[in-house]
Amino acid sequence: MVSSLPVLLDGDPGLDDAVAWLLAFASPETQVLGVTAVHGNVPLQQGVRNTGVVLALAGERAAGVPYFAGADRPLLREGMTATQVHGATGLPAAHLPEPVRGPEAEHAVDFIIRTVRANPGQITLVASGPLTNVALAFRLAPDLPGLLREVVWMGGSTAQGNRTPAAEFNALADPHAAHIVLHSPVPVRMVGLNVTMQCIATPERLEQLRALGNRAGAVSAEMLEFYAGVYRERYGLSGGALHDPLAVAAALSPELLTWQAMNVEVELSEGLNVGRTVCDLYGVTDREKNVQVAVGVDDAAFFKLLLERLGTLP
Structure with missing residues (x-):
């Protein structure tokens, strides 16, 4: 586990983004420098508001942390949302706080560039x-990939998809951006469906979240319970997968996961496989191993960390 970790959080909140960001704010070893919203689970305008709500949920831990609106659409494809999974607002819970303040005027991509350049090798x-936000930053500032400590991305899979049989949602929502980032000279860790689908918010785990006795635990449990209905119907699972929280945990404690260096390509051709992350598990292509891919996870230790950290929030 790292002792001090300056972090930028970029996402499309979305209920599991919200739980992930609460984990980041609740972790004393992190210094969250800013939060940037992007299109995805919900339209950008709703995602920006949701970002403000999550910061308010985090209380004093998020005091003074700025947040920013980023790209409202993919680089080339038509946009898509996942409101059928996350609900119309993306945060399906009652009694949510209002944002304490609004987003900054600066564009998310400009903030990412400025902040990384001010902290070379650290973030x-x-x-x-x-x-999309990350790819735009890399295109506008070609020096940026060499200045980041690493990118940890919840996206892709070594196997099946979830939005289509072949593609995971975050990869499908902007495959061209994923291609740019995965082929940039930046260390990348990919936390995909092959591991996140092993981390399930079961009814017992929801009760443990509620038993924390704080608002963060209660809201997290309420949102994840909404999510569980989709997962029971679609996958036959007892609860929703903790996709995005696992990515934050991977940044905090990479030892919770097993990693394998491999070549990862993103399918860009339109058709049944668009957005698929093609992972060369066995090195059959002899292509450069450009990504550290999570291939295993200590699910119990991960949830223990999540529970302990969320318990420290209001």
């Missing part, structure tokens, strides 16, 4: 949505 960027 971990945790991306829990489509990679």
Whole structure:
């Protein structure tokens, strides 16, 4: 576990982004420098508001942390949302706080560029949505990939998809952005469906969240219970998968996961496989191993960390 970790959070909140960001704010070893919203689970305008709500939920831990609106659409494709999974607002819970303040006027991409350049070699960027903001930053500032400590991305899979049989949502929502980031000279850790689908918010775990006795635990449980209905119907699971929280945990404690370096390509051709992350598990292509891919997870230790950290919030 790192002792001090300056972090930028980029995502499309979305209920599991919200739980992930609460984990980041609740972790004393992190210094969250800012939060940037991108299109994805909900339209950008709703995602920006949701970002303000999550910061308010985090209380004093998020005091003074700025947040920013980013890209409202993919680089080339038509946009998509996942409101059928996350609800119309993306945060399906009652009694949510109002944002304490609004977003900054600066564009998210400009903020990312400015902040990384001011902290060379130090920042971990945790991306829990489509990679549009990150790809735009890399295109506008070609020096940026060499200045980041690493990018940890919840996206892709070594196997199946979830939005289509082949593609995970964050990869499908902007495959061209994912291609740019995965082929940039920046260390990338990919936390995909092959591991996140092992981390399920079961009814017992929801009760443990409620038993924390704080608002963060109660709201997290309420949102994840909404999510569980989709997962029971679609996958036959007992609860929703903790996709984005696992990516934050991977940045904090990479030892919770097993990693394998491999070549990862993103399918850009329109058709049944668009957005698929093609992972060369066995090195059959002899292509450069450009990504550290999570291939295993200590699910119990991960949830223990999540529970302990969320318990420290209001």
